[in-house]
Amino acid sequence: MAEINYYTKEGLKRLKDELKRLTTVERKKISNQIAEARDKGDLSENAEYDAAKEAQGLLELRISKLQETIINARLIDESKMDDSKIFIMSKVKIKNLSNNKIFNYTLVPENEADLKNSKLSINSPIAKGLLGKSVGDKVEISVPAGNFNFEIIEISR
Numbered sequence: 115m116a117e118i119n120y121y122t123k124e125g126l127k128r129l130k131d132e133l134k135r136l137t138t139v140e141r142k143k144i145s146n147q148i149a150e151a152r153d154k155g156d157l158s159e160n161a162e163y164d165a166a167k168e169a170q171g172l173l174e175l176r177i178s179k180l181q182e183t184i185i186n187a188r189l190i191d192e193s194k195m196d197d198s199k200i201f202i203m204s205k206v207k208i209k210n211l212s213n214n215k216i217f218n219y220t221l222v223p224e225n226e227a228d229l230k231n232s233k234l235s236i237n238s239p240i241a242k243g244l245l246g247k248s249v250g251d252k253v254e255i256s257v258p259a260g261n262f263n264f265e266i267i268e269i270s271r
Contacts, residue, residue, distance in 0.1 A: 117186065118186050118187075118188055119183065119186065119187055119188070119223060119224070119225060120187075120188050120189075120190050120202065120223045121187050121188070121189060121190065121223055121225070121226065122189075122190055122203065122222065122223070122226060123189060125222075125223065125225065125226045126184070126187055126189060129180060129183060129184055129187070130184060132180060133177065133180045133181065133184065136173060136176060136177050136180070137177060140173055141173065141177075144166060144169050144170045144173055145170075147162070147166040147169070148163065148166045148167065148170065150162070151163035151165075151166050190202060190203055190223075197269060197270065197271055198248055198249075198269070199246055199247065199248050199269070200221065200244045200245055200246060200247050200248075200266070200269055201221070201245065201246075202221055202222070202223065202236050203220070203221065203222065203271065204220070204221050204269055204270070204271065205218070205219070205220045205268075205269070205270045205271065206218070206219055206220075206221065206244060206266060206268065206269055207266075207267040207268035207269075208244070208264040208265065208266055208267060209264060209265045209267055210262060210263070210264055211252070211263040211264060211265055212262065212263060216267070217232075218232055219232050219233070219234040219240075219241075220232060220233050220234065221234055221235075221236050221241045221244070221245075222234065222235065222236065223235075223236060224236065224237050239255060239256060239257045239258075240255055240257065240264075242255075243255035243256075243264075244264075244266065247266050248266065248269070249266050249267065249268060249269055250265070250266065251265070251266045252264070252265050252266075253265075253266070
């Protein structure tokens with residue numbers, strides 16, 4: 115049974131766009147490479163043909179996995195989520211109590227995490243420690259670098 119993953123509207127669109135690009139653009143490129151290699155003669159000793167066929171197999175595998183992911187994807191409906199507690203898709207402002215630094219994160223599905231853009235995976239230790247908490251709560255979170263104490267300053271969508 116396939117694993118169900120949750121996506122934002124943007125995340126699911128990105129997957130569908132990639133699938134479309136792979137099936138419409140990349141398939142044609144590889145098909146042309148195979149045809150060119152085939153035109154060069156003896157296929158038993160044709161490295162270009164072998165490489166193109168291998169690339170085709172990898173592409174078809176990627177397409178198959180993307181199709182399965184999209185079929186099993188579930189869209190997150192943010193309109194039905196409570197803003198008073200931290201859940202997936204919450205934007206949180208937290209303060210590190212040891213150095214008073216402020217951090218802003220959006221808790222996103224694992225496959226949409228991007229720390230450079232402050233998108234924190236829901237499966238990360240910090241996100242797990244924040245889930246279900248409210249503004250004003252103080253939490254101690256264990257991460258590989260040690261334990262940190264945070265205060266939740268703000269929650270929004």
